[in-house]
Structure formats: C-alpha cells, structure tokens
Amino acid sequence: MCFDDLFASLAQRRGFREYLTGLLAPRDRNRTLTCLAGAEPVAGARDPAVQRLQFFLSEAPWEAGQVNDRRLELLRERPETAPHAGGVIVIDDSGDRKDGTATAHVGRQWLGRYGKTDNGVVTVTTVWTDGQVYYPLHAQPYTPAHHFPRGQRDPGFRTKPQLAAALTAEGQQAGFPCRAVVADCAYSTSDDWYLALREARLAYLVHLKPHRGTWAPAHEPHTPIDAAHALAWCDAEHPGDWTPVERHFRDGHTETWWAADATLGGWQPHGVCRLVVATTDPAALPEKATWYLATNLPHPDAPHTATSTHPPADLAEIVRLYGLRPWVEQSYKQIKGELGWADFQVRSARAIKRHQTLVNCAFSFCWDQWFAPPGPLDTTAPDACPANRPERGPSYTPPAPTALLAQGLTRRPLLANPRHHPAPLMASLDRQRPARRTPGPPRRGHHRQTP
Template structure:
C-alpha cells in the first residue's frame, strides 16, 4: 500500500485533534481542507465566517482565489461522509472522562432558526424563526444537546424541510415534522451511547402525540413544558388547563404550604433560590397515573408567568402504584425541577458559542453542504471542550497581560473587542478566561501569521454583525 503523503499541520493543539479524524478522509486534499476549515471557524471573528473569511480572502473579490475554491470544493463536492465525522466526534467525547455521558444528564431538544434569503437553497422556507421571534424566510435545524449542568455539547442535527419542498406537501411519505425529527434524534443519541435521565423540551413539542409515542418506543423518559392555557377534556367541575390545575392546589403561606413542597435550586454562579413545586391533577394527568403534571413556581399565590413551569413527565411519582414496575426509576419533585432546569441554561451560552463559530454563516445551497458545515461547526465546538480540560502548559513570562488596568485615553472605546476563542493548548480549568502566559505557542498568534483577509470591516461595519439570541 502506498504511504500517505504528510498533511500540512494545523496550528497548535488543533493538529492533535484533527489527526484523530484522518482515517476518515482518503485524500491529502480532504485532510488539509478539514484542518483549514476548523482553523477558520476557531479564529477570532472579524466578519461573518463565510468561505472567503475562512480562507483569509477578501469578500466577493476573493471568491475566485485558489484557497477559497479549495474550501468550496471540500465542503460541497469532495466525497467524504459528514455522519462518519460526527460519529468520531461523539466517540472522542465519550472516551474523555471529563465529557463522558452518564445517566444523570439530559438530552435537550432545541431548534435553531436562521434567516436566509431566496428560495433556491435547500430547506429554506417561510417559517417561525426563534432567533428573530417572528415568521420569516430561513432555515430551521432541529438539534439534540447532552448536558448535566457542568458540560454541554451537541449530539446530532437535522435541518427541517418545509412541506412545500415535497410533491405531496405534508402528506408526502418523506415529510417529517419537527417533533418527529427531534424524537428520532433523541433515540439516535441514546443508541450512540449518550444515556440520560430524560429528554427535555419546551412547549413547542408537547402538542404532538407522535412525539410522545416515539419517545415511548425508544424507551426514553421525558420532561416537557406545557402551555399554561392549553385545554384538555375534563368534567365541568374540574380544571381544564394547566394553570387552572395549579390554582386548584391549596396554598396559604410558606409556613403552611398546603399542597406545595419547597425545592432548593442551585445556580452556576453559586446563588440559590427557593421554588415551590406540586403534583397537580388535570384530565389524565396525576401523581398516580402514567403521566404527571408538575407545577413549579417562585410564588404559588400569584403564579408569575415568567417564573412558573407547567411540566408533563412520564417519570413516576415515588408513591405511585407502578413506581417499582415501570420502565423508568421514580423521580421526586426536586429531580423533576432539576432536569427541566437544565434546558433554559443552554440558552445562555450554547447558541452564543455557535454564533461565534459561524453556525449560520454558510453560503452554500445543497442540503449535503449545509449538513457538512454544521458538522464541522460541531467539531470546532467539541475541540473547545477538548482543550478546556487539557492540562495547563508551562508559564510564558513574555506574553502580555490579557487584562491591562489602563482604559481608553478619553471617552469610551467604540470598537468592540475581538471575541476570545478557546484556541490554545492547556486552557486553564475553571470559570475564567485562559491566561496567555500559560501557553508557549498560542494558537491565535499562529493564526494571525497565516493569510489575513485583504480587508477587514471597520468599527462602522462591525455593528451590522448578527447579535446572539
């Protein structure tokens, strides 16, 4: 067998990570393209991370340069399998003790909607985009994320294809709704070895009966939010909505809570809050049935909309008759609140990091190229965790202080600071930025020495960047 030609190495610690994927590529051009694409995604953002940006070329005018065309071919035409790359990425996460999944975590179902113009791009349609908070033309991708409150990372992603792309619309056999896609992805995550206590989702998924059935067939528990005013069948003298069921619970005050139980919630910044939780009865929901309705709030008397959860779960009540024989271990109120409390947590950083890595910056039209771009972004995301848990390197006394005391000479600095990415080997462990003096060969410095873009946007153009949602 002919020996492989050596590939130009990626900067700094990225080479060690990229080399673990080399056996999945069967040409030097593919291995080089993989390294160049990840390097561009991980570099500090100066403009949208289109292929010209990743290749260090000028927008529009530089689209025909060899470096840009090489990356374009790698993303759109080169014969490599994105699913194999994603499977290897998940394998590396399972092997590392700091990121290995366990049964105490959750699989969070999320969807990411991004604005896209035109109609020729695959999966584009006029649909609800959560990022914008309105219906607009764009692409929605259903994703699954594994988290235990300490680490979080994407598992799988599948773009949703609107019905008008199919010959028979919603009745076409190939059409899949977002709840159907999400249930299939959650089952796939479990099959890939990412066990969890429950699948967690917001109220957008609680209206689909097929979603519940698919999770049940996959043997997955769930904790899903319900819309407070969504009605259900019940006798005339009984509650008909989750909020009515919550109001039917007895409450006087904190010393005489009635049906409510105090639950202590712990947050990452160290502070705690006392919430109140209770099992309510609504139609077929109840503590002794196969599906429970759990209400959690900061104020049982007023049930403030922004601090009250109405949750449906098939995790049995500890005192339920079927608790010992059911497919899932029982869960008390505190555990139900903990599990659902992991879902909104990813909204505070997961989407922002995806934005920084260029999740929605692709300028390709085919479904295969879009999926490949998303897979490569997820690889860059996982590389950051790989370096976060790496042991720190020796102290470099020549590196500048990342937090100088001096401020601007006068007034405020109108130019936003360059975002910092986790690019250097040996990121310091803890909730703080890595100090550059701990890294004798900072990756950012190496990236700066490679082909820069011929023109970068000034302060007046940076204001047009998409803001994280």
C-alpha cells in the same frame, strides 16, 4: 489526528484543518468562506484558498455522519465529557434567516431567534448536558412541506417532533444515556413525539402551554394554570400542597422554588403521566417563572413504581432536570455568535449538513482544550500535512518500455526516424488516412471545380 482516516486524500485532510482553523480563529465578521480562508469578503471569492474550501464543503467525497460519530466517540472516551445516566438530552429547534428559494430546507416559517415568521432554515438539534458540560449530539434541518411533490402527505416529509424523536433515539443508540428527554412547549402537542419516546423507552419532561385546554368534567380544571390555581397555598409557613425546592446554579447562588403535583384530566399525581407545577410564587404564578411540566417519571409513592422502566423522581429531581434546559440556549450563543452556525453560503443539503457538523466539531474541540490546554509544541513530530507534499499524492512515473517502438524500421535502438525508411512509414499512414470526401454538385457563385 483522530479524524485523518475519515478523509481519503491529503487535500481533504487539509480542508478539514483549514475549515476548523477558520471557525475557531478570532474574526470581526461573519464566518463565510472568504472569512475562513482569510480573504477579502467579496473580491476574494475567487481566491484559490476560498475555492478549495468551497470544493471541500460541497463536492469532496467524505461523509458528515462519520465525522460526527467520531466526534461523539471522542467525547465518550474523555472522562471529563463522558455522558452518564444523570444528564438529560435537550431537544430544541432554531431558525436562521436565508434569502431566496434555491437553498435546501429554506421556506417561510417561524424563526424563534427573531420572534417572527420569515424566510429561513430551521434545524432541530439535540444537546446532552448535566449542568457541568454540554455539547450538541445531532442536528437535522427541517424541510418544509412545499419541497416535496405531495406536500405533507409525501412519504419523505417529517415534522419537527418526528425529527426530534428520531434524533433522540439516535443519541441513545450512540451511547449517550440520560435521565430524561427535555423539551419546551413546542413539542407538547405532538402525539407522534410522545409515542416515539414511549417506543424507545425514554423518559420525558416537556413544558405545557399554560392555557392549552384539555377534556375534563365541568367542575374540574381544564388548563394547566387552572390546575395550579386549584392547589392549596397560604404562605411560606403554611404551603399547603406545595413543597419548597432549592435550586443551585453554576455561579454558586441558590433560589427557593415551590413545586407540586397537580391534577388535570389524565394527569394524576400517582398516574402514569404526571403534571408538575414549579414556580417562584405559588400565589401569583408569574408567567416567566412558572413551569407546567408533563412527565412519565413515576412518583416515588405511585403504585406502578416497582414495575416502571424509569426510576421514580421526586419534585426536587423534576425541577433539577428541567432546570438543565437553558443550556441549549447557551450552546446557541456560542455556535451561532462565535462559530458561525448560520454563516454558510452554500445551497445543497449535503453542504449545509457538512457545515453544521464542522461547527459542532469546533465546539467540541473547545471542550478538549478547556480540560487539557496544549503544552509546548513538539518540533520533532512529523507533520501530518507537509506543505511541500502535493495534494493529489505522490506523482507516478511509468517504467521505461522494454520493447522497441517501430521495430525493424530503425538501424539503432532509437525511435523511428522518418528519413531512414520513408516508404514503410508513409504506407502505414496511408492505410489509416480518412476517406476522401465526395464532391457535391456545383453551386451558383462558388464555381467549384471537380477534380
């Protein structure tokens, strides 16, 4: 198997296979350790198979980062899943409820999955997609400030935008090019996020909150929605500042959207940063069908296009790129609803990271089977993990001693018999006997006799 060299023992290789088999097998309950091992939910927690998976996940010496790197390497090598410059890296974070306070990364924070603030774990993830394939790249749980001695001022504390920027750069270094980095409005207010992407020379496309204000002269728009209303529009026959854009979906149907470059503060159509508005109805600007997108992709007619590090993008390209963002939500449905992303029952940060890595491996293996269904089983191939082989490796039998024990004390080449030479043996034992204890003074009621 492609991952065997990353595990030092047969027990670890078996644990890797059993864990992934449990994740991919159809189950009617949460994919806890008892579920993965096929044991009873509560009473089966002490089952040997469950304990082996628990040790593999929490204590066994293997590196989750190396396993994830190997997974990404296999995705790059396969032609059907190989990344290219036309795709995007989508940044998002998702939270899952967890009770108690002893679990790593847990805290009371906003959980987008439930639409409320609750106790749970939030993980920042990156997903690469081009609309045909999509798969996770990296994941990093967010650690709330109260886990650090100095809170937000602690050197080890990282915000979600900072984690997202680091994961994006890591994905680029891993060999996954992209046309742009796409994110929702949760990342639009972080200066650190913009700065990190500029330093990495990555293009970005981020959704702005429609009513978030910015500085501008009194007679100019102050919010993205104001800038959209300032664009000229009459009807489809006389669109004014708007341009029709045809969107093509994977199921084959198409929709006509309208897009335009707007002006708001420092965002200018031909500036370094642009504000693009895309909607299905320029007159009404429906809330759920209107995008306010900030990007550093240059306009085709901008004066700095020739010197920009990013190729120019017209309105149709901007709409296409941000239209790929929903694929991260699709990946959540599968890794959470089918593969048990949030079903871990471990507390340490290392075990949580390992569980997430194994879930991503299971997700990627699904693509492998999708493009290359398994053929007939080769019964002549050797088993990488034979059932009759001991988990701790081959047993070792020390060689027989070449010298005789207790030489000179036996009449034959055998172990010494105390009945043959009792005096020498007793003398040797007497030299090693412990010192006699000095008797203490007699105590009342004990009547100790002094020898």
